[in-house]
Every structure is written in C-alpha cells, then in structure tokens.
Amino acid sequence: ADIQLIKGSQLHWGSFKDVVINEQLYQSIFNGKDLAGLHLVGLTTEGEKFTLNVVGVVANVHFQSKDNKVPPLVYRITPTLTGFESLLIRSDASASNILNAVENGLQQIDTSLSNPKLLRISDLIDKQEAPQLALISLSLLVTVVLLVTTTVFSINSIQLILKKSRREIALRLNLGALPHHVASSNTLTYMAVSTPIVAIMIAITLLRWPDLYANMAQAVFVCLCFISVSLFAVLALLLKGTHSIKRNAWLSLT
Structure with missing residues (x-):
C-alpha cells in the first residue's frame, strides 16, 4: 500500500x-x-x-x-473466495450445444484492464486541495499587503501627530505632565482617526474575498491580536517621540 x-x-x-x-x-x-x-x-x-x-x-x-x-x-490480510456464478438457461437445444455457445461467449469477453493507472491517495488529496492552497496563498498575500499598508499609515500618522502637537506636548511637559500620560492621550487620538480606516479596509477585504475568512471566530481572534499588538506599538512610538520632545522642549516653545 x-x-x-x-x-x-x-x-x-x-x-x-x-x-x-x-x-x-x-x-x-x-x-x-x-x-x-x-x-x-x-x-x-x-x-x-x-x-x-x-x-x-x-x-x-x-x-x-x-x-x-x-x-x-x-x-x-483477509483471505477471500473468488466465488462462482450460476447461469440458468432455458433452451430446446442439447446440453453440448448450450455449453459450446456459453464457452464461445465467455471467450469473447475481454477481461484485460484497459489503460490501468496506479494513483496514490496522497496525490489525489493534494490535487483536491490545490484550490484551497491557492486561496490560502492569496489570503496571505492580501494580509501582507494590508499589514505593510497599515504599518506605513501608522508611522506617518504618528509622525504627523507629533509634528502638529509638538508645541502643545512641550508646553504640557513643562507644566508637569508625565510623558506616558501625554503618550496615552495621543494614542487615543490616533486610534480615533485610524480605527475607522482600518475597519473599512477589513470590511472591503471580507466583501471582496468572503471565503478568506470562513471561520469568523478565528478571524475575529486574529484581528483582536493584531489590534492589540498595533496599539502597544503605537503607544511605544508615541512615548519615544514624547521623550524626544521633552529633551528638546525649549526648541519647540521658541
């Protein structure tokens, strides 16, 4: 086998x-x-x-x-009997004539296998699952594109938030605000702007390729993990940018 x-x-x-x-x-x-x-x-x-x-x-x-x-x-291994077949023939002919006719008919039956092929079950399964593998590859490509797009969008958004709020951040830090409080506030601002855009991108993907996420429970879990990791990454970048503004606060206030 x-x-x-x-x-x-x-x-x-x-x-x-x-x-x-x-x-x-x-x-x-x-x-x-x-x-x-x-x-x-x-x-x-x-x-x-x-x-x-x-x-x-x-x-x-x-x-x-x-x-x-x-x-x-x-x-x-199970032994099997080849068995036998019985033919009931009603005829006025003699037994010898009937026997000759049956033997001639049996000799004309082609018992050879025409174009025999030996195929492995694993090969048939691979052939059957080829469309599924193609769909998985497409979903992976779409996911990578979305990830790269979201990453670029996030970095640009964070830089824009820090640039537009540099003077305000420097003033709040000089008044005694803690850097992680400022970073948390800016993170909420970023999430308020980016969440609708990311949600629209995910919705478009699901509507365009509904078979990519047939298991919605798994899709929701993946999305929640991605959002959580993204949130921590954004918070870390904003905290780093806030500390950078704090070190050069006098330049931002002049």
Missing part, C-alpha cells in the same frame, strides 16, 4: 491473525508501548471473539482532506 512503516514488521500473506495499526491508534490506545504482547480482540459474524497480534505501526494516511483528523485504522 506504499504506507511508511514506523515500527515493527509488515504484513505477510498467510499470517491472517497479524495486524498493523496506524500511528493514531498506536498513540491513543497503546500510548507508545512495546509491540511485543500487544493484541486486539475481534468479533466474527457469529459474535465469537478472536485475538489479533499487533506486529507493526504505520504512518497516518489522510483518505479525505488533510484538515480532517486521521481515524484509528487497523490493516489486516
């Missing part, structure tokens, strides 16, 4: 009581124990119990999407 063997040995024809389990089952049930002496109990169609020996552990395989959790799996 071309599945990577992690531990133990593979299955061999004739060892019908030996099984190989996947890593998910091995870690969840046996918790990494040694394979010697590990057994599984099975049930026949009549309800009788029988013991299976665990001889190996193989890697987890996704049979649907890589986003889905891999279920616990047991691999086992």
